[in-house]
Amino acid sequence: xxxxxxxxxxxxxxxxxxxxxxxxxxxxxxxxxxxxxxxxxxxxxxxxxxxxxxxxxxxxxxxxxxxxxxxxxxxxxxxxxxxxxxxxxxxxxxxxxxxxxxxxxxxxxxxxxxxxxxxxxxxxxxxxxxxxxxxxxxxxxxxxxxxxxxxxxxxxxxxxxxxxxxxxxxxxxxxxxxxxxxxxxxxxxxxxxxxxxxxxxxxxxxxxxxxxxxxxxxxxxxxxxxxxxxx
Amino acid sequence: xxxxxxxxxxxxxxxxxxxxxxxxxxxxxxxxxxxxxxxxxxxxxxxxxxxxxxxxxxxxxxxxxxxxxxxxxxxxxxxxxxxxxxxxxxxxxxxxxxxxxxxxxxxxxxxxxxxxxxxxxxxxxxxxxxxxxxxxxxxxxxxxxxxxxxxxxxxxxxxxxxxxxxxxxxxxxxxxxxxxxxxxxxxxxxxxxxxxxxxxxxxxxxxxxxxxxxxxxxxxxxxxxxxxxxxxxxxxxxxxxxxxxxxxxxxxxxxxxxxxxxxxxxxxxxxxxxxxxxxxxxxxxxxxxxxxxxxxxxxxxxxxxxxxxxxxxxxxxxxxxxxxxxxxxxxxxxxxxxxxxxxxxxxxxxxxxxxxxxxxxxxxxxxxxxxxxxxxxxxxxxxxxxxxxxxxxxxxxxxxxxxxxxxxxxxxxxxxxxxxxxxxxxxxxxxxxxxxxxxxxxxxxxxxxxxxxxxxxxxxxxxxxxxxxxxxxxxxxxxxxxxxxxxx
Numbered sequence: 079x080x081x082x083x084x085x086x087x088x089x090x091x092x093x094x095x096x097x098x099x100x101x102x103x104x105x106x107x108x109x110x111x112x113x114x115x116x117x118x119x120x121x122x123x124x125x126x127x128x129x130x131x132x133x134x135x136x137x138x139x140x141x142x143x144x145x146x147x148x149x150x151x152x153x154x155x156x157x158x159x160x161x162x163x164x165x166x167x168x169x170x171x172x173x174x175x176x177x178x179x180x181x182x183x184x185x186x187x188x189x190x191x192x193x194x195x196x197x198x199x200x201x202x203x204x205x206x207x208x209x210x211x212x213x214x215x216x217x218x219x220x221x222x223x224x225x226x227x228x229x230x231x232x233x234x235x236x237x238x239x240x241x242x243x244x245x246x247x248x249x250x251x252x253x254x255x256x257x258x259x260x261x262x263x264x265x266x267x268x269x270x271x272x273x274x275x276x277x278x279x280x281x282x283x284x285x286x287x288x289x290x291x292x293x294x295x296x297x298x299x300x301x302x303x304x305x306x307x308x309x
Numbered sequence: 310x311x312x313x314x315x316x317x318x319x320x321x322x323x324x325x326x327x328x329x330x331x332x333x334x335x336x337x338x339x340x341x342x343x344x345x346x347x348x349x350x351x352x353x354x355x356x357x358x359x360x361x362x363x364x365x366x367x368x369x370x371x372x373x374x375x376x377x378x379x380x381x382x383x384x385x386x387x388x389x390x391x392x393x394x395x396x397x398x399x400x401x402x403x404x405x406x407x408x409x410x411x412x413x414x415x416x417x418x419x420x421x422x423x424x425x426x427x428x429x430x431x432x433x434x435x436x437x438x439x440x441x442x443x444x445x446x447x448x449x450x451x452x453x454x455x456x457x458x459x460x461x462x463x464x465x466x467x468x469x470x471x472x473x474x475x476x477x478x479x480x481x482x483x484x485x486x487x488x489x490x491x492x493x494x495x496x497x498x499x500x501x502x503x504x505x506x507x508x509x510x511x512x513x514x515x516x517x518x519x520x521x522x523x524x525x526x527x528x529x530x531x532x533x534x535x536x537x538x539x540x541x542x543x544x545x546x547x548x549x550x551x552x553x554x555x556x557x558x559x560x561x562x563x564x565x566x567x568x569x570x571x572x573x574x575x576x577x578x579x580x581x582x583x584x585x586x587x588x589x590x591x592x593x594x595x596x597x598x599x600x601x602x603x604x605x606x607x608x609x610x611x612x613x614x615x616x617x618x619x620x621x622x623x624x625x626x627x628x629x630x631x632x633x634x635x636x637x638x639x640x641x642x643x644x645x646x647x648x649x650x651x652x653x654x655x656x657x658x659x660x661x662x663x664x665x666x667x668x669x670x671x672x673x674x675x676x677x678x679x680x681x682x683x684x685x686x687x688x689x690x691x692x693x694x695x696x697x698x699x700x701x702x703x704x705x706x707x708x709x710x711x712x713x714x715x716x717x718x719x720x721x722x723x724x725x726x727x728x729x730x731x732x733x734x735x736x737x738x739x740x741x742x743x744x745x746x747x748x749x750x751x752x753x754x755x756x757x758x759x760x761x762x763x764x765x766x767x768x769x770x771x772x773x774x775x776x777x778x779x780x781x782x783x784x785x786x787x788x789x790x791x792x793x794x795x796x797x
Contacts (some may be wrong), residue, residue: 089542126404128541150406161401163317165324177313178405207324 079230079261081102082127084134087287091202095120095287096130096271102280104230105260109295110267111303116284118267119157122235125265126155138231153213154191154229155239156220164209168201168219171208172226173227193222204267213240221249225256232256233265238273246273252276260296271307275300310407314415321398346431353435357443369602370440370453371513375504381460382485384429388468392425396535396544403539413535417528420469433457445511452514453507459520466527470534473532569656576635577628580714583635583682586627590664593623594671597686601678610756611745612680617689618697618737620672624664625693626736629701632657633782637711637793644790649781654702658775661698665690688757688764692740695764699774704732706781709792 087095095117100115102108110118111216123129125136127143135142138149163171190202197269200215201222208216217240224232237253254277256262268274275281276293281305283291291306293299318465360369399412415569437454441447471477491497510516539543555578600606600616607613619626628635633653636643643653667688676683707728740760748756767774782789 122540127321128403130542147406147408150404153404155404157404161404163401165321166317170320174313174317175405178407 079106079138079164081123081137082125082134083136085121085124085131085136086133087117087124087129088132088171093287095124097121097134097284097287097289100282100289100292102263102265103152105257106280107257107264107278108266109274109281110265110284111269111271111274111281112267112284113269113307117287118284119235120287122155122157122233122265122267124152125233127155128157132206149231152230153233154224154226154231155235156224157233157235159213159220161206162216162220163185167205167207168211169203171219172223175226179225184289189226190222194254196222196245196252198245206242209302214242214245217241218245225252229262231263231265233297235267236269237266238268238270250277271300271303275303310411314419317477318419345428348363349428349431350435353432353645354439356432356436357439358477371504371508373436374507375500376509377457377460377507378499378503378520379485379488381464382481384461385468385471385481386478386485387483388425388464391470392423392465392468393472394420394469394535398699399539400545403541409539410536413532413539417466417531417535420465421462423465426465429461432460448514449511452517453511455514456507456510456517456520459517459524460682463520463524463527465700466524466531469531469564470523470527481795563659566653566656566659569653570659573656573660576714582712582714583628583739587624590623590627590668591671593619594621594668596623597672597675597678597682601675601682610685610748611741612740613685614689614744614756614760615737617685618693618740619689620669620675620686621665621690622693622697623668625661625697625701628664629657629661630704630732631708631712632702632705633789634705634708634710634712634793635714638714640793644786650782651775654775654779654782658698658702662694662703664762665693665698688761689740691761691764691768695767695771696740697736699767699771699778700735701732702772703778703781704728706778706785706789709789711793 080100082097082100082102084099085095085097086093089197090187094115097117108119110121112118120129124131125138125143127147127149130144135144137143138153141149143149155287163174166174172186172190173183176182176189181189190197197218201211201219204211208219211219215239221234221237224234237249241249250273253264253266257279264277279295280295281291281295281299281303282289283293283303291303293302356373357369360367360372364372371522394416396416398414402412403409433454437450440450471481488499492499534546540546557574558572560571561567563570577587596619597616600613606616633640669686672690673683677684708726708774709728710723710726740763743759743763744756747759
């Protein structure tokens, strides 16, 4: 589904990312792990054509992301709160995105009804603007918006950060359901090794912009990662 | 798609933080906006008749035309300083299925309707209507008006091009200064020849279509430049300022208050609004020039006292009135640290006194206007140091409005409440009144002797006053913490 080919990103002389080759097949749940500054967000940003790589190319469902914008129709993503439109209410934001993704108001309502438990009554009908929600609730809105319009690829940067434990567990359940049928490809980055090993069948570890580990998740993966990071 | 964008614009406008301000501020801002609109309208409607009356033998349109060139350049410089392309607005839209080219057209198209482009129309449109009414031929006037609109729009897009380029600003400023120079030294009649271009458009309105070409070209340049830069590390980047760590170790000599002084210096220098307060206080130095050079005011010494207070008091007044709201973002943190409240207040006091002293030394050139004026400035400085600094600290304990330092400087009214309006009375009106009373009923010198002595007496009572102020702050601590924690 997604092929990363010799991607590198340099700012001046400092190389922040250098990934030789990663192929992510359709339906895979892919976890990206690394310390601060490892290049996780940079890689996601390049994948979403939000920054240009210095070298290399990424294709998403055989669309080269930096030459065509067709990938946008089947890719949903949430990077951070700055991608929300702060002066809209969550409902308006969902309607807006639904509209762009070809859903009518009724579609949006029925789509959102699946997430009642996830929202925990704190998002819908609160008469608040997105900018006035707490960080955690903003994140909930952004994550759900990323899943709108039946995307084939979903990219979530640090989805577990700022969420309360209950919501973290619910989010893990949602991600697992998404990839159940091996139709939707989910890319998740995280600092939390437990969460990411739980939801991903494959984990790539970045360090200083380079891939240092690429493992298929098994029962030993968490220990392996913990050993790696406890330097 | 356009309806989506319009809908977003509408909501963004009416839900912006501006509208969540207090009702008093809203009213003042609406009045200010109406005032500008009314002024432009008045000049637009009345301009023709005023010019006709003042210069009966000239054609008002030609007079206006001759200055259009200067207006264009001044407009460009103003825009350069004030107008930025609102590109950050499209960040949330980048990951949605919308073509980048559409986003760029949206941002550029939106800029066409910015206030900078609208205000001028309040002059040009009524002026044109008056022209037609006064018997100018309609096609010519409409062509002329059309050209002016195209010029405004071109300036809009030219500004975004040069905004990234300091050299461009220098070139434009140099051309402007050069044109004024040529005109003043009589080398070349810019006014007349510049005017001829626009007179020509009135005569042959068909030439106004040349403006369309210029505008399209500028738009196309902007589009091309921006289209390749819609990336998070390029045009849509949040600017990260490089920390400039100046060496402030000299402040350590100030003893206990040093940590606060160092922090305050950093606070002032690293935030837009405080920085502009600081820089503005040097502009206030020139405030006296307005009053001291005019005959009208020399018969009205109380006004001169007013000006004198401002000459040295720019910093004390503008910075002092928002103490301690400048620290509102980290007020809780400060209150959980172990230090005597007194030191925090002393550091603010020291800062105001030091700046007033510096400004006083810089005001020495006012000796040119005679010793009377200079004595008045001296009295004003002593009053600022002695009375105003302490009074502002006291008044600060009534500040209950948070100030977000990350917000812009110019025209930012955050933190303003009734306190700011009420404190003007003792700060300015009180010394003016005293001066006036003694000046009128006792004699000229007694006026500033009284004002200065109040300053000196306050200074002598500083310790006593500080005890009182400290108690007030400690008493109000919880109310302030609570108020500063709330959204502004």
